[in-house]
Amino acid sequence: MPVPTSRKPQGGATVRIVHLTDLHVQVRPRVGELVGKRFAATANLYLLGRRRKFDPLVQRAAVQAALAQAPDVVVVTGDLTAQATDAEFKAAHHLLAPILDQVPTVIIPGNHDTYVRAAVRKDRIGQLFGAAMGKHRRLPYLVQHGDVAFLAIETCRAHLLSSGHTPKKQIDQARDLLEQAWPGGSRPFVFLIQHYPLLGRDGLPYGPPARALDNARDVLEFLSKTHEVDAVLHGHEHHGFRTMVPTAAGPIPVFDPGASGYAWLPTQNRTAHFNVYDVDRKGLHATRRYCWNGEAFVDEPGGAYESGR
Numbered sequence: 001m002p003v004p005t006s007r008k009p010q011g012g013a014t015v016r017i018v019h020l021t022d023l024h025v026q027v028r029p030r031v032g033e034l035v036g037k038r039f040a041a042t043a044n045l046y047l048l049g050r051r052r053k054f055d056p057l058v059q060r061a062a063v064q065a066a067l068a069q070a071p072d073v074v075v076v077t078g079d080l081t082a083q084a085t086d087a088e089f090k091a092a093h094h095l096l097a098p099i100l101d102q103v104p105t106v107i108i109p110g111n112h113d114t115y116v117r118a119a120v121r122k123d124r125i126g127q128l129f130g131a132a133m134g135k136h137r138r139l140p141y142l143v144q145h146g147d148v149a150f151l152a153i154e155t156c157r158a159h160l161l162s163s164g165h166t167p168k169k170q171i172d173q174a175r176d177l178l179e180q181a182w183p184g185g186s187r188p189f190v191f192l193i194q195h196y197p198l199l200g201r202d203g204l205p206y207g208p209p210a211r212a213l214d215n216a217r218d219v220l221e222f223l224s225k226t227h228e229v230d231a232v233l234h235g236h237e238h239h240g241f242r243t244m245v246p247t248a249a250g251p252i253p254v255f256d257p258g259a260s261g262y263a264w265l266p267t268q269n270r271t272a273h274f275n276v277y278d279v280d281r282k283g284l285h286a287t288r289r290y291c292w293n294g295e296a297f298v299d300e301p302g303g304a305y306e307s308g309r
């Protein structure tokens with residue numbers, strides 16, 4: 001099956017990827033939208049002040065800083081919104097429009113974008129961002145940009161807790177997509193992208209279970225048997241980290257930049273981050289992590305993940 005591909009970049013060139021995640025655009029819901037767990041979440045965000053952990057100024061700066069990297073592709077690994085309301089999706093689309101207008105973009109939903117069943121049914125994320133969500137706007141999907149491809153799988157669902165699940169059928173379909181994509185043998189560098197971590201920062205199962213992918217071991221098993229995934233990108237955990245997971249071809253890196261929409265809260269050890277990867281068919285050549293220092297996004301002092309934040 002031919003893999004949908006963009007016009008740029010051309011084969012042979014290094015592909016620069018900016019990885020944003022967990023922007024969490026927030027708009028106070030209307031009373032009629034306070035269904036399911038939105039009721040408690042709205043109290044938490046607007047009465048107890050959790051919304052101040054995210055900052056629209058930093059979110060806009062992250063978009064501009066991402067564009068300043070002159071990326072060939074931008075990847076957003078979910079949680080564009082806080083409560084998946086129509087107004088939040090519209091605001092997230094407005095925020096990301098400068099990227100969507102200029103750069104091939106790959107987007108997957110996070111658990112906050114599938115917050116309640118009504119939001120999943122309405123599929124506002126698919127209507128607004130569908131061009132960045134695979135050919136058929138359905139997970140799993142595989143898209144190629146030059147010498148890099150992105151295999152996206154579902155890890156999010158509407159659920160009372162914040163836990164995720166990857167349907168077994170999706171793992172089988174993902175395997176089929178990889179097996180059928182490059183029959184000639186020569187393949188691009190392949191990222192698996194999903195919202196949830198597969199492992200915690202200590203390399204042990206990510207937890208607590210109420211906010212974890214409940215069958216992460218199934219995805220890990222899929223990876224352990226494939227030669228065709230070279231790195232994993234995810235979000236969800238707002239304090240970024242990197243780890244490694246085994247594949248049939250050896251261990252591969254896993255990156256979570258940390259929330260790209262975080263406010264500047266140094267006393268709480270919180271600030272916004274995004275990652276930049278330079279990749280070609282032969283491998284991942286550079287990983288840089290940018291952090292918000294209260295005034296601008298700057299290269300993380302000492303190198304990616306060296307600040308410990």
Ligand SMILES: [Fe+2]
Nearest residue numbers: 079110111236
């Ligand atoms: Fe999340």
